[in-house]
Amino acid sequence: MEAYMSSIGSKLQMLYTSDHASVVSMNLFVALLCACIVIGHLLEETRWMNESITALIIGVGTGIVILLISGGKSSRLLVFSEDLFFIYLLPPIIFNAGFQVKKKQFFRNFMTIMLFGAVGTLICCAIISIGAMQIFEKMDIGPLDIGDYLAIGAIFAATDSVCTLQVLSQDDTPLLYSLVFGEGVVNDATSVVLFNAIQSFDLTNINAVIAWEFVRNFLYLFLTSTMLGVLTGLVSAYIIKKLYFGRHSTDREVALMILMAYLSYMLAELFYLSGILTVFFCGIVMSHYTWHNVTESSRVTTKHAFATLSFVAEIFIFLYVGMDALDIEKWRFVSDSPGTSVAVSSILLCLVMVGRAAFVFPLSFVSNLSKKSPNEKIGFRQQFIIWWAGLMRGAVSMALAYNKFTSAGHTNLRANAIMITSTITVVLFSTVVSGFLSCE
Amino acid sequence: MEAYMSSIGSKLQMLYTSDHASVVSMNLFVALLCACIVIGHLLEETRWMNESITALIIGVGTGIVILLISGGKSSRLLVFSEDLFFIYLLPPIIFNAGFQVKKKQFFRNFMTIMLFGAVGTLICCAIISIGAMQIFEKMDIGPLDIGDYLAIGAIFAATDSVCTLQVLSQDDTPLLYSLVFGEGVVNDATSVVLFNAIQSFDLTNINAVIAWEFVRNFLYLFLTSTMLGVLTGLVSAYIIKKLYFGRHSTDREVALMILMAYLSYMLAELFYLSGILTVFFCGIVMSHYTWHNVTESSRVTTKHAFATLSFVAEIFIFLYVGMDALDIEKWRFVSDSPGTSVAVSSILLCLVMVGRAAFVFPLSFVSNLSKKSPNEKIGFRQQFIIWWAGLMRGAVSMALAYNKFTSAGHTNLRANAIMITSTITVVLFSTVVSGFLSCE
Numbered sequence A, B: 001m002e003a004y005m006s007s008i009g010s011k012l013q014m015l016y017t018s019d020h021a022s023v024v025s026m027n028l029f030v031a032l033l034c035a036c037i038v039i040g041h042l043l044e045e046t047r048w049m050n051e052s053i054t055a056l057i058i059g060v061g062t063g064i065v066i067l068l069i070s071g072g073k074s075s076r077l078l079v080f081s082e083d084l085f086f087i088y089l090l091p092p093i094i095f096n097a098g099f100q101v102k103k104k105q106f107f108r109n110f111m112t113i114m115l116f117g118a119v120g121t122l123i124c125c126a127i128i129s130i131g132a133m134q135i136f137e138k139m140d141i142g143p144l145d146i147g148d149y150l151a152i153g154a155i156f157a158a159t160d161s162v163c164t165l166q167v168l169s170q171d172d173t174p175l176l177y178s179l180v181f182g183e184g185v186v187n188d189a190t191s192v193v194l195f196n197a198i199q200s201f202d203l204t205n206i207n208a209v210i211a212w213e214f215v216r217n218f219l220y221l222f223l224t225s226t227m228l229g230v231l232t233g234l235v236s237a238y239i240i241k242k243l244y245f246g247r248h249s250t251d252r253e254v255a256l257m258i259l260m261a262y263l264s265y266m267l268a269e270l271f272y273l274s275g276i277l278t279v280f281f282c283g284i285v286m287s288h289y290t291w292h293n294v295t296e297s298s299r300v301t302t303k304h305a306f307a308t309l310s311f312v313a314e315i316f317i318f319l320y321v322g323m324d325a326l327d328i329e330k331w332r333f334v335s336d337s338p339g340t341s342v343a344v345s346s347i348l349l350c351l352v353m354v355g356r357a358a359f360v361f362p363l364s365f366v367s368n369l370s371k372k373s374p375n376e377k378i379g380f381r382q383q384f385i386i387w388w389a390g391l392m393r394g395a396v397s398m399a400l401a402y403n404k405f406t407s408a409g410h411t412n413l414r415a416n417a418i419m420i421t422s423t424i425t426v427v428l429f430s431t432v433v434s435g436f437l438s439c440e
Helices: A002-017 A020-046 A051-069 A082-100 A103-108 A110-136 A146-157 A161-167 A174-200 A208-243 A250-270 A275-288 A296-324 A328-335 A338-370 A380-389 A395-405 A414-438 B002-017 B020-046 B051-069 B082-100 B103-108 B110-136 B146-157 B161-167 B174-200 B208-243 B250-270 B275-288 B296-324 B328-335 B338-370 B380-389 B395-405 B414-438
Strands: none
Touching (some): A020 A051, A020 A296, A051 A414, A082 A275, A082 A296, A103 A110, A103 A174, A103 A275, A110 A146, A110 A174, A110 A338, A146 A174, A146 A395, A146 A414, A208 A250, A208 A275, A208 B020, A250 A296, A250 B296, A296 A414, A296 B250, A338 A414, B020 B051, B051 B296, B082 B250, B082 B275, B082 B296, B103 B174, B103 B275, B110 B146, B146 B174, B146 B414, B174 B380, B338 B380
16 A cells, blocks of 8 residues: 555656756756846946847856766757747747838838848858868768758858847848848748759759749749738738727737737748748738737737747847757767868858858849939948848757758767857857947 | 759758648647637627637537547647646746735735635545545446545645636635635645655554644745745846846846746746745735836736736637547547446546535634624635635646546556546536536
């Protein structure tokens, strides 16, 4: 009978202790998030730091502490998971960006944004892929096939809209903000088409038919994703206007707006569209229509609740990336030949800079040709800022690199390990340097 | 080379299609949540339905549809997970309850609440355990040991604070609301002590020393949990007051409040305390101190954001329970002998009613003895409502039953399957019947 007793006891106890290790990690993680907000706020006065860089540094610091405590075994509290990133953290950030974006500025520069996001990304991806293929084949970093090189191009062509939001201010530089952020959003649609193209087309003999197919696919994806976002936004406005007429309930209105926004993202993922594009346009429509149908307190609540969600998700990502940067498993391969790793990282950084320069300046020139007023033209200083602000690589690049070069966060191939550590180096370097420069 | 291409293509494609089945489920789930809010709002005019019952019914309906589509194989979109429930859904509900509770009413009835929550739960648990042991041993339902019977007592003694919030109105019946809800919160601490006691004490020979140990444990747990909640609340108030002096930022304030509240719950879980008690008192302190240190827009945002979170979590739970109710695996065992299952469910329902009556009426009498003014006494009609409102069994009972009688949501023992289906029956029956009666 005592055995029975202890059996039920331990079973019920389990409910409260189930995965006690994960409870410890969550505590530490939430406490670190609080610390990032408080410290980031305190350092804000010095004007050369923001929450993102604070989170990145705190993340790296925590990684070192965990590494020391665990005796060099592990540096991370949570394994980097693309699902967590793409399903929970990214949607609120992009939705909030759409919700708070200055719509007039955005639509005025629509063609330039499309040019940068679609054509520019393709140019950048091609240059990075070809450059990496030429250079890495002469270096001793292990076997990489053509697929890997194309993936490297796609990974490093992905401008990180999250980082961009942090360095450019919508109020101070509305034109630059809308251009660079818009590019980042359209970029995502391009990547989806690019991946599908790599999979389904025979890229060895490209001709006009395939190129046309490619353009058609892109237009289809862009239009359907946008339409889905606009439609969901309009449906939410209609529901709230029709149903809640005269009987407004703030909780229900806010809940419906959040759920519908999230639904738009998930629907896009369901139909293999670009969730980022969809939720971005859903945010624009919601702020333009739905927001004006709700009560005053719903308006205040949604405005700040969405901003808060996005703020926490951003800090979460940077903390996560910082903590994951020290993951010992990958660095072990690299420690045999530190020179190679530094060389690979530098080459990739250079390729990113060259690839970006190769489309920002020519495409700005093309865009300027169509503008009549000199105010609307993109000056050389602004072109330089666009080039530089889009250099940042962030969590999106990390997620893509993990997906391509590891299986469930682990790898045993030297070449793959070097690619992961190089991605981490590029991400940390570009974020911290750009972040510092931007606050000057 | 083509093989390489398709390899990278499919790998990158995976990023967008990873677990496409789970994307489908999430879409359906979010869409159903929206439907529940809209339909619940429409039916509210008829005054005999609310969102919870709507969610429960829609959940069961969806379960039937999925069952038919899958050809009788499965009825659920997601496997019932205690972690999801205890780590993500319960904290916002209890925190919001603390945040919006009428503090004056709550603290005036503090002793009565403690009496009901601590002594009452013990009485109820004992009666249900003994009753089940006496009756079920004579029935043919398979082998159940003493540990199982004690677990049945603990499972069915757990008043569901979530359901209670739905049937009693804080504005119309403040005394009853604070009594029944407070009981539900204290209840949780009692359960933790009860489980620990079963595990660590030799219950076969209870004497004064062990009883004293038990009381001491309860007091320790109650006091430390409360202190932790109060402390976290005060720290949040201090941080926001000190740091943000003159430089208020709504996003940071709201983010800090949410994160600190969640941290209090996770810290309590970390130290094996009662997270529900902690987060409840954290909510009380935050609404009393922190809330007055923030900007006006933070006040509006937190008030409605917390209510919305809690609202969505409640609907989520009911939808989930409704969908899980039809899980075919358990009903298959029961279908051989439907009579037994109905009998077991009815017996359990009767035991719950008897067990609750056995402490509500005597303890109300004891509580009335200490009150001088007739206004403060609990009248018979009110005692009856307390008895009846606390009869509801909800997601807490389901979570406990799944934890005890299944492993990872599956069971192959007939007795265990019958216990699960009986719990589901009791939960559905008590929620729907009480819900209907309350709206009359």
